[in-house]
Amino acid sequence: MTAAAAGAAPIIELDGVHKSYDFGRGAVHALRGVDLRIAAGEWIAIMGPSGAGKTTLLEILGCLSRPSAGRYRLRGRAVDALGADDLAQVRGEAIGFVFQSFNLLPRLTAAENVALPLVYRRRPRRERAERAREALARVGLEARAGHRPSELSGGERQRVAIARALVNRPALLLADEPTGNLDSATSEEILGLLRTLHAEGNAVVLVTHDVAIGRRAGRLVTIRDGRIESDRNQGTET
């Protein structure tokens, strides 16, 4: 899988990406020159110690944040120079996020949460409902469509979040510690779901602390102090 993918045209090209934050007590350098290429359909785990810049890298990949320096091309389009609204559009069309803390809106039902990205792409109400139902069916939660997050278990919430990430059929699925808040059985369930989605052709990039999860990814990228320390293909274990 990764071997084939490596030969394909990359959907993501990062060149010399830096990211620094200025919180008033001097700049914090989260990324110090990252080069990374990701092809369609890859399964990549990003690992590294706390504060290494994993989440920052994922945020830049997901256009949630812009690089302070360096170039970022997503499907051939330079996104590092895009304005806030264009970036929002890119996020809505090309990227699905799964967060450690689910990040569902508590006042919306599962179906409404899943349909939220479609709201911002101005899809008609009927289409939103239809696609939200499909996405919930893919994560096995169609029966829970009318429930609010507080009425769902942790695993169910994460599955709703995954359905939301899928609903726009994104080229890239980004997951930040998606199992960090779940017990091991539920974690397996969520990973199984992500693997299924990967098998269906989605590129998946996930940040994890869990060595077992990292080992099972098609490609393992480790970063330390804002730089890529190692980047190796691990075969087709998935």
Added chain:
Amino acid sequence: MSGLGAVREAAATLRAHKGRALLTLFGIVWGTASVILLTGWGDGVRIMMERGFFKTGRNLGEAWAGRVSEEFSPAVDRRWLWFTSADLAALRGRVKLSELVGGEAWEWAAATHRGRTRNVDLRGVDPEAIAIRGIDVAAGRPITRTDLDHRRRVVVLGDQVRRTLLGPHGGVGSWIRLDGRPFEVVGLLAPVGVQLSQDRMLIDEQTWAPLSTVQALWPRDWTEDPVVTKILFRIRDRNDVAIAKQEVRAILAERLRVAPDDDEAVGIFSPIEMLNRFPLDETRGLLFVLAATTLGVGGIGVLSMMLDAVHQRRQEIGIRLAVGATRRDILGLFFFETLAITGAGGFAGALLGVASTWALGRLDAPDLVPVPVLQIPIVFVAIGVMGGVGILAGLWPAWRASRVDPAITLRME
């Protein structure tokens, strides 16, 4: 997001944050209502003062004769002066800046009715003086020209005189004696109440009889002429009070053969000058500042509540941005929310302001309590300002929040 969707979303959010929405609502309602009421009150104070000062006659001027001033005459020759009916007629014929000229002859008389006696402020009046005073007759009729022509012995009683002299049973048709002479009560004056300007007794304490009757029955021992104690005139235009006084003084000074600038010889007073001296503009200005401050405080309240609302919902903003919402979408979300609160608050506040203005107008103490005057443009200004402040207060923090990278917003949980 579609407009309708945004409205629905806003409604759901407001339901979810009832307490905060209600507090914000209260601030706006209070601010809007205060502005309407306070500015209305500013006008009410003016009207109350005008009413109070004009109780003795709208645009009234009064002239009386005194003594030749020392500046114009040696001390030994300081003549006492008086007006006569001829002076009154002359003034009436020549004056231009005043539209009505009337005369009053003043006396103190012992009034008796069925064994009750009291001293009354008796005034011989003519129809012009009655017209200038502008007091309604509650029962019977006023003193007429015919009464004057025939020197009839008829009186019209002030409200307080009626109560204390006639008692509960007397009224029009009763007879009273003034210094022993019988007079028929032909009319009763409506109660006048609090006056901000007054000569000798309050109008409620006065007894009016025909001018010619009083002049004939209470003659002066120093002259045969029919004496007029006070000449009343109504100034056509309030703004001309100074030159209208000057005109009257010039005519009367010529009649009395005194210097036209001897204000001890011819005294002239107008309540208009007192009214003009009252700091009405300052009062209205103060109330306006109060109103504006209230509105400002309301605006700050809305601002702080919306800042807090946006702060509490930063994560939500981050999530929405992460799934593709643009900054305009986020602004739209808060816009409809603040629009709903400020719209409802502004409308309710306007209703409250209008209703309390109306209710205060129905209080039965208009002499003591300024009755607020509803000013429709102010209603719209108040709603507009409050709505504008509310929307800005809602949008500014949302705009700031939406400018931050969604990554940062999401991490600030």
